[in-house]
Amino acid sequence: MKNLLNKLRDNNYLSYDELLKVIENIDGYKDILFQYAVDLRKKYYGTDVYMRGLIEFSNYCSKNCKYCGLRRDNKKVKRYRLSTEEILDCCKEGYRLGYRTFVLQSGEDPYFDDEKLISLVKKIKKNFNEAAITLSIGERSFESYKKLKNAGVDRYLLRHETASEYLYKSLHKDMSFSNRRKCIKDLKDLNYQVGAGFMVGLPNQTNKDLARDLLFLKGLEPEMVGIGPFISHPDTPLGEFENGTVEKTRIMLALTRLLLPKVLLPSTTALGTLDNLGREKALKSGANVVMPNLSPTSVRKDYEIYKDKICTGDEAAHCRKCIEGRINSAGYKVNMDRGDHISLQKFKKYI
Ligand code: SAH
Ligand code: SF4
Numbered sequence: 001m002k003n004l005l006n007k008l009r010d011n012n013y014l015s016y017d018e019l020l021k022v023i024e025n026i027d028g029y030k031d032i033l034f035q036y037a038v039d040l041r042k043k044y045y046g047t048d049v050y051m052r053g054l055i056e057f058s059n060y061c062s063k064n065c066k067y068c069g070l071r072r073d074n075k076k077v078k079r080y081r082l083s084t085e086e087i088l089d090c091c092k093e094g095y096r097l098g099y100r101t102f103v104l105q106s107g108e109d110p111y112f113d114d115e116k117l118i119s120l121v122k123k124i125k126k127n128f129n130e131a132a133i134t135l136s137i138g139e140r141s142f143e144s145y146k147k148l149k150n151a152g153v154d155r156y157l158l159r160h161e162t163a164s165e166y167l168y169k170s171l172h173k174d175m176s177f178s179n180r181r182k183c184i185k186d187l188k189d190l191n192y193q194v195g196a197g198f199m200v201g202l203p204n205q206t207n208k209d210l211a212r213d214l215l216f217l218k219g220l221e222p223e224m225v226g227i228g229p230f231i232s233h234p235d236t237p238l239g240e241f242e243n244g245t246v247e248k249t250r251i252m253l254a255l256t257r258l259l260l261p262k263v264l265l266p267s268t269t270a271l272g273t274l275d276n277l278g279r280e281k282a283l284k285s286g287a288n289v290v291m292p293n294l295s296p297t298s299v300r301k302d303y304e305i306y307k308d309k310i311c312t313g314d315e316a317a318h319c320r321k322c323i324e325g326r327i328n329s330a331g332y333k334v335n336m337d338r339g340d341h342i343s344l345q346k347f348k349k350y351i
Contacts, residue, residue: 052099058112059303102124160198
């Protein structure tokens with residue numbers, strides 16, 4: 001095991017069989033793995049943790065992912081959409097608090113067509129010139145992604161969810177595995193900074209599936225990777241299943257850091273939901289990004305992707321302070337810059 005971990009650290013690569021072996025036999029070697037991941041993260045990003053302001057602007061969704069509380073068949077959700085003014089107010093408050101990245105996330109909501117989104121993106125860019133915009137609004141056509149990029153969107157988060165086709169199919173009855181991948185490839189081709197990623201502890205997921213997820217990411221080389229534990233939501237078909245664990249998620253974060261040393265890797269809210277210190281633990285496993293919430297408190301509890309999501313009652317300013325305290329206590333420091341992927345940060349010096 002020690003040899004395999006050293007090989008991974010030195011080459012940033014392991015074969016499928018080797019990765020599987022590491023995942024299956026990691027007990028007793030976790031501290032070494034986490035230390036290697038932290039060392040590598042410090043080599044490229046020091047102790048900086050990048051902050052992103054998350055705006056959950058619509059919880060309408062036309063998709064029916066079995067794991068998600070916002071799926072269209074969940075009739076218990078109180079659906080909402082923020083107006084342009086409300087979204088701009090969130091950005092204004094975020095900007096005042098120092099945020100220079102806004103992540104706009106929603107269900108797949110057809111109401112927000114290209115025209116509406118382009119107008120919104122242009123307004124945000126006009127008012128908050130140096131801020132980066134990240135979209136996380138699901139699958140769209142190449143043309144739509146292209147128009148949004150031209151309007152000023154910098155980054156896009158679209159998790160692949162699982163790299164195993166049979167598992168993907170079992171979780172998404174009316175979605176296409178190949179289209180999800182095509183969307184991620186389109187985003188890459190259009191020069192977005194792209195975030196892929198997956199859930200850990202999905203029902204019926206095996207270590208083989210996880211090894212496949214890691215190698216998919218290695219091949220894709222995304223700028224960002226979102227990894228969080230699956231957390232069951234009672235009003236979904238997976239409501240009775242067990243949650244993923246913080247430990248397994250930490251292992252996946254650390255392995256991702258070793259495979260993709262320069263990646264931007266969020267410590268997700270889902271980890272903080274399972275364990276009060278989950279986000280700090282992620283930072284100590286190679287993560288270097290956090291995404292505090294900027295959504296109005298009046299709608300926070302209605303964006304319940306999974307059960308008991310934390311921070312639903314807290315004002316943006318409170319979240320900002322709370323997260324900073326957690327980052328400092330873990331031995332890291334807040335960085336409020338745009339926080340582009342390091343390859344672009346270097347490039348910018350020459351512009
Ligand atoms: N609709 C967009 C963005 C919002 S969902 C999309 O699907 O891409 C954002 C992410 O939440 C999803 O990619 C999924 O990985 C995660 N998610 C959904 N349900 C979850 C659950 N029950 N537990 C943990 N993560 C979940
Ligand atoms: Fe909709 Fe995204 Fe939830 Fe799937 S994961 S149901 S696309 S919000």
